[in-house]
Amino acid sequence: MRWPYRIEDWAFALQLGQGFVLERDGEVIATAAWFPYGEDCATMGMIIVSGAAQGRGYGARLMDSLLAAAGPRTVLLNSTPEGQILYTRRGFQPAGMVHQHQGNPAGRSEAPPLDVVRPLTSSDFEAVARLDAEATGFQRRPLLGRLLEVGDAQVLLRQGDVAGYVISRLFGRGHVVGPVIAPTPDDAHLLIKAALSRLEGRFVRIDTAADTGLSPWLDSIGLLQISDALTMVRGTMPRSGPSRVFALSNQSLN
Template sequence: MASAVTQAGDRENEDVALVPFARSHLEGALKLSQEMSWPYLLRDWEFALQLGRGFVVIRAGAVVGTALWWPYGDTHASAGMIIVSKAVQGRGYGARLMDALLAAARPRIVTLNSTVEGMALYQRRDFVPIGVIHQHHGIPRERHEAPGPCFVRAMAPSDIGAIVGLDHEATGWTRREMLNRLIEVGDGYVLLRDGIPRGYAISRLFGRGHVVGPVVAESPSDARALIEAALAPLGSVFVRVDTSATSQLGEWLEGIGLQQVSDATTMVLGTQMPSTGPARTFALANQSFG
């Protein structure tokens, strides 16, 4: 009997492979996220893979696990879209994916947003919690008016340098490529003070509708103005905003019809860089990109 069990285990191990995430794995990754009731569409997976890199676990020819990461220069990275099929959880595939991801990403400081189920996996790899993200979504109750163009206006190509600077000020990250691509596929807005950009927001198609984020500003009132500008052209469509529990936006988002539906724990491996200026992050591009 022991010999039969060993042979079965050997066959299973031979039929399992951890390989770099390629375009050919996108359909399998989509099925995994659908199994978890995550809102990603195929275009969201494609966009994430264009900007990042990662690994998949293949078992019997099917994708049963995924993990992606996005480099922000040589010092920082974010990680996400870490999924293991329910049918094969508990077999160490999540550990294999994370160990491969960290071997590729380190010595960068790595940030991720964890579900309750994933926390133990990350804590065993010395990730520590540093905050909580609240996911708000829904259809806004009423049409929103954009602030005046002297205060918030559409983003122009000439703004990219200021946007990258504000983003670095708020996050400590250098992610010009990521921001360029988010702006290319979305609609950007800048908040002006004395004619100088002091905040920005990007709205784009994502999941069931639109996501508003990143939103970087110097105060909750400035962040609300940027979100109002992003909501104004959308009308009655599904909108998602992922914001920190300390952002002071939660009650306002609830009031306009974007209910809090879940939360995630922000975790970091390495020393988290403090904000270097008054600008800070009020909403994420999504929980994977940060």
């Protein structure tokens, strides 16, 4: 599949969820993982079958194991075109599209003033967790805790209160900027600019839902769209708002 996961990216994900593998003659030929968010929601991803082993039902076996582990939870995943038939047969429905953008940003990003976006402090965690739950519709406190341990986090301020956040971290070929939680696209721009101002000259990836409207702007600053994935849900889509997710932590953890 040539996905750019580092060993550290696998280790990070598996601290937050459970992975499954299939082996043949002592060699791993397929992987998959799921990530619980409380008793009601979960995400799934890192579903990979080696080229020589594709078309033999291995992906279906792993998917059935994931769904058995997740139980009655609503499940979200982001599917490649190759996986959509498999997921549809297991009750998943289309729920949106994610655009993957990456590259070396053109020019220098100017950080917003510190009274607009500032570094996150430990006292901001509860506000960030509340905003994240409102935007996603489920509780991701363990994920947020781990992201804050390894990433560079900044918060958006409105009248002195935390109104959004961004976290960037090492991932894949460079850095990923996400999650980005904000009330409006303009606010998301501010948070992304703040993150990029600390990543000058670095390779950057951002995954954003198509309906955020961020893709044209990301293209314009040199982060070109290179692929997309179909967001699919099994169960009832979590209700969210008024803030929303403008960028994912990654397509597996969401």
